[in-house]
Amino acid sequence: METQVSPNERGYYGSFGGAFIPEMMQANIAELQEKYEEIMNAPEFRAEFEQLLKDYVGRPTPLYKATRLSKKYNSNIYLKREDLNHTGAHKINNSLGQIILAKKLGKKKIIAETGAGQHGVATATACALMGIECVVFMGELDVDRQAPNVGRMKMLGAEVIPVSSGSKTLKDATNEAMRYWIANPFDTHYIIGSVVGPHPYPDMVAKFQSVISKEIKKQLKEETGSELPDRVIACVGGGSNATGAFYHFLEDEEVELVAAEAAGKGLDSGFTAAATFKGVSGILHGSKTLFMQTEDGQVEEPHSISAGLDYPGIGPALAHWFESGRVKYEAVTDDHAMKAGMELCKLEGIIPAVESAHALAALDNLDLKPDEIIVVNLSGRGDKDLKTYLDQLES
Incomplete structure (x- = not known):
């Protein structure tokens, strides 16, 4: 397709x-x-x-090579620092x-x-x-x-x-x-x-957020000599940060695009928000897309520890990219995401939003090679999630 x-x-x-x-x-x-x-x-x-975008938001946001995170995964991992935008997210x-x-x-x-x-x-x-x-x-x-x-x-x-x-x-x-x-x-x-x-x-x-992938291409070219990474990873709820990170790579088929969905307490737990794994086609909020439904076609209540991913569906473009096979979807549980978020704090001195922690956790699901270049879209900072992180530390 x-x-x-x-x-x-x-x-x-x-x-x-x-x-x-x-x-x-x-x-x-x-x-x-x-x-x-x-x-x-x-x-x-x-x-x-x-x-x-330049004078008020502070763009372009940095593309940072996460040295200690790269060492852990024996690969070359870059973080697109959308968390450094004014207001703290994309x-x-x-x-x-x-x-x-x-x-x-x-x-x-x-x-x-x-x-x-x-x-x-x-x-x-x-x-x-x-x-x-x-x-x-x-x-x-x-x-x-x-x-x-x-x-x-x-x-x-x-x-x-x-x-x-x-x-x-x-x-x-x-x-x-x-x-x-x-x-x-x-x-x-x-x-x-x-x-x-x-x-x-x-x-x-999508067009407003496409500035993310436009910048990634330019920054990678300056950093590595090539504008194309091997993979781009982003978290997906509705899907705006992922769409922005994927947009200018969609026609570059050699670049694998990976979307991390919120599996919540597990895909089969009844407490999840993984729309491509558990959803079916239907009409949600004005468009035909994939979303989780009950047997009688009503919207099924989603669950994610992340408020920004706690949504029962995905945008129609992302549903199409799933159907066409262009974007690969990975399911990430609450516990896995929290662990990945805490790990970034300790390895790189960056507190990510819990949403972004899902994208970081997806690294564990992939077969990474030493010479690969991976870009993870760090969609937001974790100030808003300190209570969630601290609750996890104390549990």
Whole structure:
């Protein structure tokens, strides 16, 4: 099966994608579909976006050869340091891009969903920068386990609305954000934080995050003489950091792309979030994709120790890349991820987000060779996860 990098005119990657939306959302989505590429490709948009990435976010982020980690695995492991972005994760790339887009569309209010809080913080930051009202929906469970990020959002002027329905996590925050948008369709833009949702969101977010792989190619060329690594590894919940890390390598078939999914307490435990291992095709949050379902077709509650990976599905592009065989998926349990995160702290003096620790743990699942070059996308820093790490140390 041929691998698509971009969707077709109907928003499909292979058999996944599209825009399955209620009538009240039609005008908003149609406006985005009609105008997003024209706005994003305009020279003045590119100039403003790229200037902010450089001067405000701090890009390019370093590509760091992790010497002691490389020695442990007897290979050459580089970390793409998205944790060093302003706000501490890759999420700011997309939030800034979408808020410039929203201003071009004349929107006066921004809403967002968040799990780990990094997208919420990034969106609140962008709104503060641009002087736009911001409302963030967050599951009650995530409000508790990601308290530092809740505080940051409030300091930045955002209204944080806890969501008490369902599993009180990212899925439910997304549901509530979509309901709010349906009720407030004219002056509000919804900044979806991942490559999920109805077309054109998966493509839009992918393009904003593709700066990650664009930089990796340039940096590797300078470091090694070749822009192509042997493997690129990234964690996957909805999939924005993985899509960004994979994007410019998708047509380079000699590069293996590895996605680390959250296996939770185990693939067969009933407490997992590994959508490619346990999911089936269906409609979730406005697009056709792979997600975990009950026998009667309802969304199955996911579980991951990582708030950002605690989502029942993956974006439609990632579902297509799974179906086509272009991306290899590895399942990583909570315990394995926590061990890998703690190991990076001690080997390299870097505290990774628990999400990123899943990508690091995937190294144990691969048959690495001494001359290989591996890039691991370190999608975020672990400040927000200190309570989770400390609880693990004390258990």
